[in-house]
Structure formats: C-alpha cells, structure tokens
Amino acid sequence: MNIFELKTDLDSSQVGHEMYALMEELYPLCRSITGNGVRESLALVQRHIPLEIHEVPSGTKVFDWTVPNEWNIRDAYIKNSKGEKIIDFQKSNLHVVSYSIPVHKKLSLRELTKHLHTLPGRPDWVPYRTSYYVENWGFCLSHTQFLGLQDDEYEVCIDSRLEEGHLTYGEYYLKGKLNDEVLITSNICHPSLCNDTLSSVVLLTFLAKHLRSLGLRYSYRFLFTPATIGPITWLCLNEARVSNIKHALSAACVGDPGKSTYKKSRRGDAEIDRAVSHVLKHSGKDYEVWDFVPYGYDERQFSSPGFNVAMGSLMRTPDSLSVEHHTSADNLELVQPEYLADSFSKYLQVIAVLEGNTKYLNKNPKCEPQLGKRGIYRALGGPHVRNGELAMFWVLNLSDGEHALLDIAEKSGLSLDLIKDAADILSAHDLLQECGREQHRRAVSCDGG
C-alpha cells in the first residue's frame, strides 16, 4: 500500500471534524500532570487506538527528578459572606491552580488576594496557573471579576488530594518493516485548554489510527504524557530504545488559524528538519521555520545533550506568540476542524516524505538512457521539457549513491511526490535500483557509488 497515494485519497476535512469531536469530549476533563483526569482522557483516546497505559509510582527517581505525588480534585469554590459561590471549579477547571493542596478556611480579601491570579491586560480571560513542585494553593479568575470583589470575609474550599499514587501516560507503538522509529509526542496534562495541547492529543490519535492501515517502512511510536516529568520518565524507563528513534516530532498548538511554524531540531539539518521544510515549502501556504531553542515542549528533554534526538516541533501559532496561550481563551472557538485537518494533512505528508526518502542507483550511469524507446518520453521533439520528464532526468543524474530522493527534490526544486513518481517509473523500466533492496537474492549496496 502506497502512503503517497493514500494521503491524497483521504478526506482530511472529515478527519478534521472527527478530531474536533474527540476534543469536545476531552475538553471538560480536569487533567494535570497526574491523576484521574489523565486516565479518563487516555480512555477516550483508547476508543480510537489500542493505547498502552503506563502507571509509574510516585517517588520513582527519574534522572534528576522524582515522580510527584498524584493530584486529584473533587470540587473547589470561593464563597462570599452571603454564601454565594463567586468562583466555582465546576464551571471551569481553570479556576483552580493545578496541584493546589487542600484548603478550607475563611479569610479576608487582603489575605485571599495573595492566592488570586488574573490577567490585567486581558480583563475578561481567566489565566491557567500551576504549582506542581512547590506546595501551594490558589485560584484564577478574570481581572474584571477581581476588581468587583468587595472587602468581605471569604470562604475558600479546595477539595483536593495530593498523595502517593501514580504518574499515568499513554503509548502506542506501531511496528513497521524497520526497527528504526519515528516518534511523535504530545502533552496530555493541560485541563480545559484546546490548542495547547488537546489539539495535539487528537492529532496523534487520528494520525496513529490512520497509519495503522498502512504497511510502513518505519516503526512509529506515539506518546501522550504530562509535560516535562512525562518525557523525563519515559526516557529514564526506555533509555535503551532511544537509539532507535531516527526522526521525532513534538506536537502542540496544531488547531488555531495561524500559519504553520516549524521549530528545527537541535541538529538543525536533520532529515526531519528537511522533511518538514520540504512539505511546508510545497504546501502553497505561508509558513515559518525557526531555529532550535532549548525550550518548548518535549524537545526540551529529548534534545538534552545526553540524548540529542532529532526532534523538531511542528505547530501552528507557537505558544510564545499566542495571546490566548494558557488562558481561558484557548478554547473550542479558537481551535477549528479545518485547522486540525490542515495540520493532520501536513503531518501525514511529513511521514510520506520520511517513508519515501530512499536512495536509488542509476543502473545506466554513463550518458542518459534512451527514454523514448521505452515509451516514457514524448516521441516528437517539441520546444520545452515537461516537469515529469525533468524529474526523471534529475533522478537519473543524482542517483549516484550519494543522493536520496529528498536530496534530489531539494536540488531540483521539484516536489518529492514528482521525484518519487519519476523514480517509480524508472524503476519499473529497470533503469533504477533501490538501494538496500534485495534483487535476485543479492543485496545492493549503494555506498560504492
């Protein structure tokens, strides 16, 4: 089955709506870096792909870190002296600082204010705040509501538990012909925030679901983990597997209307960097490519000098440029099916590039072969060459054992699709030999040129 054909057959608009529907289901759940919100979220994903769920006990040492206690929350509110709930966790899980310790007491506005978080510059939005590794508690609310608070005695209640338990993450491994892996990761720790990062949760789910039906060259691994402690835990428990990862993408912020933005891997010129750049360049849409920065999502851990995995990050509007980032405005209105579909399509094209980027040898390296007598060149000499013919000339010219198809696409300025088609036609006419493929029971090595 040819991934190149498949990706065009696919109705990605339909997939966009399916992704959005799953996101709507995930949206209300209160996720954090541990706890039942994560478990329930992974269960929803499992309805689409046979996700493996891992539970790692609190206190487990993972490199310089320790898996924290598990956090769960039932309810939280602030009541004024009349007993009116002025902040209610049931209305939005963003109202509680994630990992807040249990609290139930009365206090003055002045004391309460020390535990309140607002966004003065965006007075109608509720910020998202966390305090994972320092014990604390707090509430988030709109600045407008905050300004309306009277001098009063308030009752605050956070009915949470922070106790020994587990860190939960999901993993899906899809075996291909090679043990070499493509790794794609998403965080799953954010509560009611759509673009960051529910959009990537649903992207990975539907990518994995779609790839299952294909016979792929690479093996694929999809990780759904909490931020920072998640990839650290996975890396610590799977250190021996890291060398299998040949190409990696950290997914996040893939559902907003902004243009696609790719942040390169630490290596800067890895095959994944060139594959994504190629797809974006030929997408016909505006895009940006950024150099690596040791900050962001899972690439922070996978790109540490001890691992140096070639992991890029393919987003739409990066968090650092998004005004909605980590606020209540990152909601079901910001993310739309058409943008999810576009991201899905680009990820699939990147995978197609990785799958298709193999090396061939010109079996007839001295002068051009006579394409005409094989019926693959127009018979009547006209004034100009066509793109498909040019692609054949490029493939023949550069299939010298040093250039893979993506190299040829880059040098020619033609799309890999066209280059791959040319290679297929030439192979069918026995003018080209794929490197590494057995032929007549003898493997062809391309290193000798």
Added chain:
Amino acid sequence: MNIFELKTDLDSSQVGHEMYALMEELYPLCRSITGNGVRESLALVQRHIPLEIHEVPSGTKVFDWTVPNEWNIRDAYIKNSKGEKIIDFQKSNLHVVSYSIPVHKKLSLRELTKHLHTLPGRPDWVPYRTSYYVENWGFCLSHTQFLGLQDDEYEVCIDSRLEEGHLTYGEYYLKGKLNDEVLITSNICHPSLCNDTLSSVVLLTFLAKHLRSLGLRYSYRFLFTPATIGPITWLCLNEARVSNIKHALSAACVGDPGKSTYKKSRRGDAEIDRAVSHVLKHSGKDYEVWDFVPYGYDERQFSSPGFNVAMGSLMRTPDSLSVEHHTSADNLELVQPEYLADSFSKYLQVIAVLEGNTKYLNKNPKCEPQLGKRGIYRALGGPHVRNGELAMFWVLNLSDGEHALLDIAEKSGLSLDLIKDAADILSAHDLLQECGREQHRRAVSCDGG
C-alpha cells in the same frame, strides 16, 4: 606568447564579422543529426581549422543507444488540387519535420492536418520539429498559412531517404604543454536556426582558429556533433580520454542580444564555474549565473553520474527563455556580429583565466618584503594605497601553497588580470615562485606550504 596580452590586442569586432559571414554560409544547409548537411557544414568549418571528420556506422551500439540510420532529403512540398506548391522545402528547410520518412500521396485536408505543425501563439513563425527515433513524417508552417488552407485534396511529397549510413561529427584537438584538456562543444544538427546552434558552431571555429597561434598550457578539444546521440557516441568511443578533461563548456545560443547567462556544472563549484563567474563579474555588463539542471545541451551526457565532467554552459539568452527558440525567428536577424564578438571575447577571457590560474609560493613568507628597495613601490608615503600595490600585497599574503591566483582574485575582489600582473612583477623580482615549475633543475612542490 602571453594569452593575457593577446586577448586585448585582438579586434574582436573584426572576428564578430568573420563569424557572422561563416554563419551566413552555413544557414541555408539542411542539417540533421546525420546526413550530408552535416558533412557540408563541417567542410565549411574545415576551411578555417584542420577539423578531423569522424564517420560512425548506423547500428553502432553506444551505451544505451544505437546510432540511427542516416537521413537525407532532396525535396519536399505540398501542392493543392490546382498543382500549386503551397509548402516548399526549397524555400525553408524548417518546413519538413526532420527525419521525416519518404511519402508521396494525396489526402484530404483533415488527414493532412494530422501531419502539420504550427505555432498558434506566433502565427507568422514556422516551428522546428523533429522525429528522430520514431518513424513519422510531417510539415511545419505558419499558423496564418494554416488557417487559410481550403478543404481540398492535397498532394504531399517528401523525397527523403532513411537508410544505413553514418553519423558524422567533427573534432579538433590542439595540443598544449599539459595532457589535461579543456573541452568546448557545440551541436551541429540544427538546420536553418542561427542562435541555436549555428552561433556556437562559428564561435568554436574562431576560438580554435585563434588559439592555434598561442603556446597554451592546457590542451584544447573542440567537438561539433549532433545533439544527444553525438556526445553519447563520442563518450562511448573515447571513454579513456574523459579523465583528461579538467574543464568543459557546452556552447549554444551565443549570438543574440540578451545578457550572458552561465549555467554551472553539476559540481557547482568547479574551477570552470569560478572562472566563468569571475569573467562575467568583471565584464562590466549584466549577467546571470544559474545552478546546474540536468537538461540542456551536451552537459546532459557529460554530466551523467558515470562521467561527472565539470561542464558548464555559457550562453546568452538560454533556450528556455527565448521566444524565438526552435522557430523560423531564430534567423540571421536575431544573431548579430556584435553579440558573437562579445561571446567570443568572454570565452577567450575564460580561457585566459584557466590558463593563468596557477599557484605561487611567497619566497619571503615572514613579514612583507621591502618592495620599495626593489623599485616596485612608490617611494614617497602618500595617503592611500593603489590597486596594483594592493594586488601585490594580496598575492604575497595568500601565496602560501593553498591559494591559486583565482582564489586570490576572488578573495581580494580584484580582477585576475591585476592579480596575474602582480604575480608576474613579484616573480620577476624573485619574491615569488610558481609551483610546479622547474627552477635550477629542481621542481618546486607547493603542497608543503
């Protein structure tokens, strides 16, 4: 004899008119990839240079190709039912599709139309068409004339022969001090088309004629062959000589008013690429440099991965940008003596760069030598250095065994002429030693720095 001096002595305007005169003689002959038109053309060239003529039998296997049957044509026409010749080969050899098989019959306009070729977008021009490797026949005419054709019975006659014979090509080898070769090629298969490629036929003729009188470092080879099958045949018969070719140019489209355009070799940074770029940069005229594309003229064969000869193509308006390309508008009006002369001058300058690009060693590498006491530096300290003095400082500074003169010219931004003059002055004062030249019966190696 110094090629640097010679090229400035030369009246290239005079040469331009001589080239044009030869082109006028060549223009009416009906050339194709084989046949008597090629023989007659080469005979005209032989009046200027002692060209060697090669005849390769039809059916000879040359790599993936076979030398085709020889094609010759005596006459061709289309008559209407009144017996009037409405298309007459005698008026223009472009009227017949090259390699048309013999035909003589009557047919309706509808049947005839299947064999007619026109240019609807340029209704007054006659296109040039060929069918070398698929047996067929056809006529080319202006679209205006085509639109005027009545429903009638037409008599078509092509009095051609396509039978065993030979492929004919011309070769001129000029021995220099070294066995290392500079190869310059032109196609000779096009009939009445001036820029593509009679312009390069006359360019090569007069370049060769001019170089004969000089004592050159490199050996020079000039090839006049039919397109595609010509260079393939030569490469097949001369495979052992290919490694001698150090620099190569494929010449075509050198007589039109457009700016000079250089298409780089497959290597992209070969010495020929740098030499041509240097000449164009210092020409004081507009120009373009293009990256390699595995299409075009003889570079298609010489740049195949099994040979990878460093062959660039120095043109004026490339065929792909020329509206006149492969039409009757590529005629004696399009090409003019002044443009031929300018191309001639640039080719000669490229040759001068290749001839002059040798490496020297500073015999006094610690600090500057005292130029003043040798009388080659102004005695009285003024405010600013002059270009000639700066050239001497550059040559002294970079003649460290790693930089040849063209490297020094590129780094300094000065012309190779100025750099070469500086090297000559410094050598004359024993401050510089040319690498590889015997001195006091001991060869100087520059590799040790």
Added chain:
Amino acid sequence: MNIFELKTDLDSSQVGHEMYALMEELYPLCRSITGNGVRESLALVQRHIPLEIHEVPSGTKVFDWTVPNEWNIRDAYIKNSKGEKIIDFQKSNLHVVSYSIPVHKKLSLRELTKHLHTLPGRPDWVPYRTSYYVENWGFCLSHTQFLGLQDDEYEVCIDSRLEEGHLTYGEYYLKGKLNDEVLITSNICHPSLCNDTLSSVVLLTFLAKHLRSLGLRYSYRFLFTPATIGPITWLCLNEARVSNIKHALSAACVGDPGKSTYKKSRRGDAEIDRAVSHVLKHSGKDYEVWDFVPYGYDERQFSSPGFNVAMGSLMRTPDSLSVEHHTSADNLELVQPEYLADSFSKYLQVIAVLEGNTKYLNKNPKCEPQLGKRGIYRALGGPHVRNGELAMFWVLNLSDGEHALLDIAEKSGLSLDLIKDAADILSAHDLLQECGREQHRRAVSCDGG
C-alpha cells in the same frame, strides 16, 4: 577578581578624559620611525605603566629589511628674500617631510616647488608626508599658502641628522595564569596626528594600566612601535614567542566620532573575530565588520603567511574612509574624550569575552535537571520563560564538550554576560563543570564529551 564586574564598575568617562590629557601631552612631540620624539613619547607612557624600552641598532637585519639610520630634527623653515619665515617647523612638525635629509640653500620658487606638498582638494589643511627609505627632503603646507607664494628666492633650512643610532620601541608584558597571550599593538611613529595614531597609544596605555589590577587568565602584551619596520623588528627578534599569541588586535583610529569598524583577521573566523563581533553586535550602537585586507597597520606583518597570527583591527573610522587622515585636520578637535572612552570600553569588553570564553560540561546531560528544587527557577508556572532562565537552558543544552560560552551566546543570540551569569549559577549548584579546571585533584577533560 571578576573582569565582568570590573568593566561595569569602571567610570569610562573619567578614563576618556585621562586618555585625552595624555594625548595632549604627546601631541606636540615630533615622532618618526626612529629618534628622540619616540623616546620622549614612550617616557610619557612610562609615567602610567612600567614600559620596557628596546633600542635596536641601525643596520640590524630584520627579515627582508634593515633597521634604518636614526633621524632627528632640531629646526626647519623656509624664508623669503625678506628673511620672513613663511614655513616654520616650530609651529607644526607636519611642515617637514619626515626623514628629510639636512639641507640649507637658496633656490627659486620653481625649484622649491618640486619639494613642496599640498592638498589642492583641502586648501586649508597641511598634508603629512614621509620619505623613510629614499633619501629626500621636502616641506608640507596648505594649498592656500602655496598659491600665495611669489616668484622669489627662498632660503630653505632643515636642521636634521640622519645617522647611525637606534630604532626605539616600547613593550609591556602582563603575566596571566596562562602563557597563552593576547597581543595589542599601536604605532607610535606619527607626529602631530591624533586619531592616527596617538588615540591608540593612549588607549593601550590605559588598557594596560587598568588590566594590571586584575587577575587574568591570559597573559597580555602591549607593543608601541613605529609602523612597518617596528612590527617586523619585533617579529624578527621574538620569533619564538609568536606561537604563544592566541588573539591579537591592531589598534588605530580609535578616537574620532565615527562608528566602530572591525577588520577581521586573515583567518576570518578566529576567536578574536567572533569576540569583537559579539561585543559590537550587543553594543546597541551602529558598527561595521569588514573582511580582511592585507593592508592597514601591524596586521600587515603579523598576518603574513609565515606567521598568520589571528590579528584583527578594531577602529572607529578607518583611515581609508577618513578625509582627515594624514593631514593637519587629524588634530585635538577631531578626537574627543567620549570617543576614546567608548573605544576603551569596547576593547575591555572584548577582553572580557576572551577571558570568559571557557567551556563547561553539563554534569547531568540526560534531560533537564530540576532547577526548581534548587531555587533557581520560578516556582509558579507562568506563561513565558525569562531571559535568565533561557540562558540556563542554553548553557545546559550546549555544554556538551563541543561548545564554549561564546558559541552558546552566538547560537542563542543572548549576550555573553547573560550566558556567563547562567554558567556561574549552574556551576554554583554543581550542575556544570568548567573544562580544564582541577576538581578533587583530577583534571576534567572535555574532549570526551
């Protein structure tokens, strides 16, 4: 003592005035490439730093050159027939061509004119001219004055001596922890010319004076020599020391109002080139960086292929762009304390970069270390990372044994100050280990990564 802190403590404005005051003292002295003017100038410098004075006898062979005779002058003038001094050396030492041989005779205006130098394009300025290596004599005057000269008999007198003596130069060596040296040079041969090069004489004096109080990693060498013959003499007498010079700057033209201009070393990508570029890029002011040219100041000799010392030149307006260059307009008005202070500050920052550009190893290379538990990361997760935290992430990410701090600063776009601060914090928390530093009596090698 930390050079990074020191340079900000310093009141460079105060230093600018001290430099200017020394320049005022130096201005009237008649310096040349040899003679008492140089000795008196070096004596003024010695009041600030313990300069070592070297005297090299006339006739000493130094590579291709010979130390010339020593030149001294007491007086010079031109009188008209009325006995009026129309040109008087006592008013400006620029009036006499430097190294003029003794002369005392009467001659006509026509004969005199052969020995007069003016600047027709700048009619009020007096040019500066020399004739070191060809025996000659001459006067310089304004073109306006020249045009006013009557047909008359003139008495010319140059009371100079050109006889065996010495070439004098000053040297100051400041030992640091390493034998590796930073070399900074200035010419001291120009008479009453401020920017070229008294500005660099006073710059070197106060740089050396300031660095004396610091405990430096590198050793520093300051050279005050006459142009051309000075560095040639030093190089010839100190050839064995050249390999110790790791970074070098040739100082000149550092006191005018123009923007800073850096001319790169011959290597083009040496650490000194990157250090200066970094300082200028982060200076917040306009600047230019030029490629190397084998002309200029002491870099002409230090960059000769036999030495190839990594010597750049950090100037303000380069001589080649300065209209005042080598004229009486290069005076105490052109150079101002604030520009001297700015140059001083930039040189000091370059030294700080060189001192601080060491390599560290991330002791925790797998995943990020947990900065929060060490109190060096904000506890409460907010929306965006801060620059100081980003600097820590960059240092951790790139301290892999291949990147020194300047590499990290360049890759991150952050200033070396910020990167160095981050490295200090991380080192203090035992997360980083400086390469080459002993720890627990075991040297850490960083080559193994």
